[in-house]
Amino acid sequence: MAEFDLEDLKEIYNNPEIIDYLVAKDIIKKDKFIDQYKYEEELYSLQKELSEIQQQLISSGQKVLLIFEGRDAAGKGGSIERITQYLNPKKARVVSLAKPREDEAQQWYFQRYIAHLPQEGELVFFDRSYYNRAVVEPVFEFCTAKQYKSFIKQVVDLENIWHTEGMIVIKLFLSISKKEQEERLESRKQEVLKQWKVGSLDQQAQEKWPVYSKYIKAMLGKTASKNNPWIEIITDDKKIARLAILKVIINRLSEKDQHKIPEIVKMHS
Template sequence: MTEKVDKVEESKIETSAKRVTKRNPSNQWQQEKAALEAELQALKKSDDQAVLKRRAEQALKPYQAELIRMQKHLEETNQRMIILFEGRDAAGKGGTIRRVTRYMNEKNYRVVALGKPSDQQRSQWFFQRYVEQFPTGGEQVLFDRSWYNRAMVEPVFGFCTPEEYENFMHGVVGFEKDLVRQGTILIKLYFSVTKEEQARRFERRKTDPLRQWKLSEIDVQAQDRWDDFTHQKYEMLRRTHTSWAPWSIIRSNDKARARLNAMKVILNSVDYPRADPKLDFVPDPKIVVSGARELENMDAQMLREGRFTV
């Protein structure tokens, strides 16, 4: 709704409220006045949210321009980049990917979101179907969930055996070390949302026809299995956060700030000639936390409360 339309609607509501009060001050009309005023407040709130959203999108543009510059540098230097987007359901991975790639050259990036493996793929080396999607020189591949499904989702829902899980956890560190050693830039982002915010987003998906497709059977169980996922997160960070392939935790309750800071992490991973050196490239420490620091936070929670809370 445009500001012009909002002002017209606001004027109509205010005029109606005045007429209602003057014409009949009875309880019935007082109730109608209250309803009209509530509608006015809702309009104002909606307009405020729209303005804030526009401002947030505008704030991303200088960094999206930098991402284009970085992409050009990767192409010119024939470098490969892989970005993993991991985290709980409804943590904001998909929205961030869309903002990161919005203005990029489609010829030089791909977004990969692999579905359930086929029977043939289950008989292959576990990493094989992911390796088939890896970038060539000058290309970026963004994984909307990756091989870390085996560290998080699969053990929680029993989609893999304990032996398969352990084989993965033993092998993934060496797999990533070899990947980086051979020149691939690997960025691992974990989007962390609170239980309350996840519940709110799930509720919105249930009632919003434009978002209902996002709600899967697994999503429905995510809240009930919150502690199980938290335990798997801890084990994943403890065993796979390395100096050559570190995790960056993105606090994503505030989607706008999460998207902006995820872009900063990506841009800081490449030494490229920046388009605007005066731009602030320093991630917000309240939003971006290293995997090592997150482990310290979780250990402290366990000592204080006897359980993990993030």
């Protein structure tokens, strides 16, 4: 289907004659067009709502840390892109740290992440985080069993300290089915504009699926707390998932259940 922005979609949606013409010319499929319009309309409404909440957070000086974890190709980057699209960039940052340098590897494990925590009135999005040590590192034996156990022991206490100090921590884990992951990884290989997303570890995501599952289950069970629960979201349908993520964030930041959360969302606390 041809791509349209929200204004184009709205104009076409409100004019049945244009819809019929575009369908006749095989430019759009009517059902897909209507679904796309409704998605874009709801997405924009939620983005606008989050933008308004951000202004309140800036005024109050509230610090917010949003952690995005998930399996490879689960949609972390794309979700963050939609969420931050209309936020004030002066008070919203995305942090995606590369492999630690040699000197960083000698530091306390959390040290390089703490340097990126939010300042007053700021939202910080971790596109992967210190939770690498809970899943990716043990899966590929990048850390020792002792380091893994030390992390599991420390992380809940550390996040509870942040909570006590007034920081809001929202931890999101994006789940994906094995079949959907396989299809997305293959799509990345085939599409030139997405090939940069394919990393050496991605190649083994399918092969090591059971090992990943073991450590993911342990992480969701051992590092969730009442103050800082994990929110797991199934992302096989990207559009539904993105809307769900926005609703979860808005509900948490507004401290109201303004939006009904779909069944693809599961709380671990």
